[in-house]
Each structure stands twice: as C-alpha cells, then as structure tokens.
Amino acid sequence: xxxxxxxxxxxxxxxxxxxxxxxxxxxxxxxxxxxxxxxxxxxxxxxxxxxxxxxxxxxxxxxxxxxxxxxxxxxxxxxxxxxxxxxxxxxxxxxxxxxxxxxxxxxxxxxxxxxxxxxxxxxxxxxxxxxxx
Amino acid sequence: xxxxxxxxxxxxxxxxxxxxxxxxxxxxxxxxxxxxxxxxxxxxxxxxxxxxxxxxxxxxxxxxxxxxxxxxxxxxxxxxxxxxxxxxxxxxxxxxxxxxxxxxxxxxxxxxxxxxxxxxxxxxxxxxxxxxx
DNA sequence: CTCTGTGCAAAGCGTTTGCAAACGA
DNA sequence: TCGTTTGCAAACGCTTTGCACAGAG
Numbered sequence: 001x002x003x004x005x006x007x008x009x010x011x012x013x014x015x016x017x018x019x020x021x022x023x024x025x026x027x028x029x030x031x032x033x034x035x036x037x038x039x040x041x042x043x044x045x046x047x048x049x050x051x052x053x054x055x056x057x058x059x060x061x062x063x064x065x066x067x068x069x070x071x072x073x074x075x076x077x078x079x080x081x082x083x084x085x086x087x088x089x090x091x092x093x094x095x096x097x098x099x100x101x102x103x104x105x106x107x108x109x110x111x112x113x114x115x116x117x118x119x120x121x122x123x124x125x126x127x128x129x130x131x132x133x
Numbered sequence: 134x135x136x137x138x139x140x141x142x143x144x145x146x147x148x149x150x151x152x153x154x155x156x157x158x159x160x161x162x163x164x165x166x167x168x169x170x171x172x173x174x175x176x177x178x179x180x181x182x183x184x185x186x187x188x189x190x191x192x193x194x195x196x197x198x199x200x201x202x203x204x205x206x207x208x209x210x211x212x213x214x215x216x217x218x219x220x221x222x223x224x225x226x227x228x229x230x231x232x233x234x235x236x237x238x239x240x241x242x243x244x245x246x247x248x249x250x251x252x253x254x255x256x257x258x259x260x261x262x263x264x265x266x
Numbered sequence: 267c268t269c270t271g272t273g274c275a276a277a278g279c280g281t282t283t284g285c286a287a288a289c290g291a
Numbered sequence: 292t293c294g295t296t297t298g299c300a301a302a303c304g305c306t307t308t309g310c311a312c313a314g315a316g
Contacts (some may be wrong), residue, residue, distance in 0.1 A: 014295060034280085049298045054281060056296090072255055088249050093225040097249075101242050106256075109234050110290055115263040116221050116230075122205055124255040125240075132250040147270060147315050175297085183272045187306060189271090272313070282303070289296070 002027050011063040016048065018045065018052055022060075023080065031069065031077035031096040071096065072126055084121070090129035099125070134159050135213065143197040151185055152176065155193075156213065164210035164229040166200065205259055206228065215252070224261035232258070 004023035005015045013019065020040070021121035025032055025040045032040070034053060041048045057078060068076050077096050090095045105122055107120050110116055137156035138148045145186070158165055158173045163187065165173070167186060174181045190211060193199035201209050204222050210229050221230045236254055244251055 016290075016296065016315055017177045018193040018297075046152070047298070050280090051282075051299080055283095058282090068205070070205055072201070072203055073251070086243075088247055088251075090249070091252070096164065097247070099243060099247055101239055101246070103239065106234055106236065106239055107258075110219075110221070110232060110258050113234070114221055114230070114232055116223070116257075116258065116260045117222075117266060118258045118260040119224070120205070120259040122255075122257040122259065123239075124246075125251045125256065126241050126253040133250060136292090149271060149315075151272075154302075180273070183305090184274080185272055267292095268316090270313105270315075272311105274310090274312105276308085276310105278305105278307070280303100280305085283301085285299090285301105287297085287299105291292100 004021070011060075011065060013059060013063070018048060019056055020128055021045070022053065022056055026066065026078060026080050030098065031079050033077050034073045037078070045059035050110075069096065070122075072122055086125070088125045088127070090132055091126050092128055092132035095129055095131075097129070139204055143148050144193075144198060146192060146196070151181060152189055154178070155189055157184065159199065159211060164212050166208045166210050170211070176265065183211075184249075202229065202257075204257060219256035219258070219266075221258045221260070223265055224259055225261055225265040227263055232260070 002023070006021050007023070008015050008019055021041050021044050022037060024031045025037055030126065034057065038050055038053055041053065042115055057066065065081050066078055067079055069087060070076050070088070074094055085100045088099050089095070089110070101119050103123065107118060107121055135156070135157055137153050140156070141152055154174050154177050155170060155209050158170055167190065169185055171183055174186065190199065194201055198214050200214050201211055202220060203209050206221070207222065207227055208222070218231045218233045221232050222228070234257065240251060240254055
C-alpha cells in the first residue's frame, strides 16, 4: 500500500480529499482514464469538477509520480509511477494490464543500431484478454 | 517508391491531388503530424482545408494503409503502413525515426507470461537524437 | 452523368484558464 | 493567517459534421 499523503507532501502538493481519492483510485484500479477517474470520484464527492481532476493529474504528471500511458486506438490511462514495466491492452474491452519483461537485450540492440541516447522504453502489446476470448 | 494511386484505388478511394499529396508527404518525410501535413499541403494548394486532411487521414487509417503512431509526451504522427517496426523519438526536437529490431523473444515471453492473445507490439524508445546531443 | 471529395463555416468535445470562495498547514 | 486548491463558467483548440459546389471515373 502506498503512502499517498507523504507522496503528495514530498512534491509540495497539499493533501486534499480529492487528491487522496485520485491516488487511491489509481492504486486500486492500476490504470484509469480521465473519465474513469471522474466517474469514480463523482460518487465520493457531491460536486467534484472535471477541472479539479485535470489540474491534479497534470500536477502529478508534472512531478512525475503519476504517468500517462498512451495506448494505440484507445484513450490514455494514468498510473502511479513504479519500476519500469510494459503494458498489455485488450482491443475488445479496453482493459490495461502491467507486464514485466526484461528488455535489456532489446535496448542494447536499439543503442547499437542507432545513434540515439535512449532514455525510456515504451512497450505496449495489443490483443485479446482471457476474459474476451 | 510507392504506387499511391493504386493503393488508393485498391481501397475504393478516388485519386485526388490532395490525397496524392498526403501520401507523397508521408512517404517523403516518413512521419508527419497533422499540422505538419497541413503546412506542407498549404504550399501546394491555394486553399486546402484542414477538414480535408482530417477526413482523408481518417479514411486512410480506417482502411489501414496509413497508421497513427502515438508517442509519449508528443503529438501523434502518421505513417504509411509497412512491415512491423519500432520507433525512436527525440525528446528535444520531436523527430521520429524507424528502427527495426527483432522482437520474437520478447513477444514469446509476453505470450507465455500472460493469458492474452497478442496481436500487435508497439515499441517506442525516447531519448536524444544525434543532432540534439 | 453519378457519386465521391473538397472547402467552408458551424458545431462538438475534451482540456485549460480565471476567478471567488473554501480549505490546508 | 497566507498561500493553495476547489468548483464553476467561460474560453480554447483540435476534430468532426453538414452542405453546396467541384471533380473523378
């Protein structure tokens, strides 16, 4: 379990119920779209504004303890930053799942066959999840 | 060199100068954003509409002989569909380059360590290109 | 000649911004 | 108390749509 309050404080963001709920939602569900988050928070707060979600998500991404994951043919999802990992997404139901694969070899190849300085590797597999099969 | 006219015809799209120019731009530059394409075509046509670019790009992606490439922290770029490959992008100047890396091993691992049916693999490396270093 | 595509203007949507009131520290 | 955050409404920018005219086949 993650210490949201401390994570927020460390990043000079005040601990508000809305922010805690955002972190809690991301931690519980792993990945959420913006309107997934909104639907989740509407139940907890009588009148939460979409603007609040945008502002907070932007601040959290800015401080880089939350990340946006861009998925082909789908809306972006957000997740709490954790150790490097890849993603699986279902083209049918849209669910997104983490998967950890060792990419050392692939990254090494990319480095030798290009003259880029490579800082980040972003890998997304698309297909059909077991539920939808 | 690609036979744009035939590609269009095969997909039941009429061959118009605008469409040929879009294909030509994508072929020449490899990857273009929507407004990159627009700026390119404004020079060739006295009055081309952004709506025309959107409609055509959407039709081409729909027919899947053009693809949208989603890049972390940047605008999407479009490219003509070709054999599976990965992408390199520069966080400084935004350029996008193709890179071909054998992903068999990685895909095999993903298949065994998940119960997904994996159809597509999307890999983007971010960093700094040689020009920007 | 017929049907599709283009360009324009308007509409639509997701996202951002400005501001007054509420809240956290 | 002081600076930050919230919620609302307005503004914004990107994308789509409807329609009349032009162009491809």
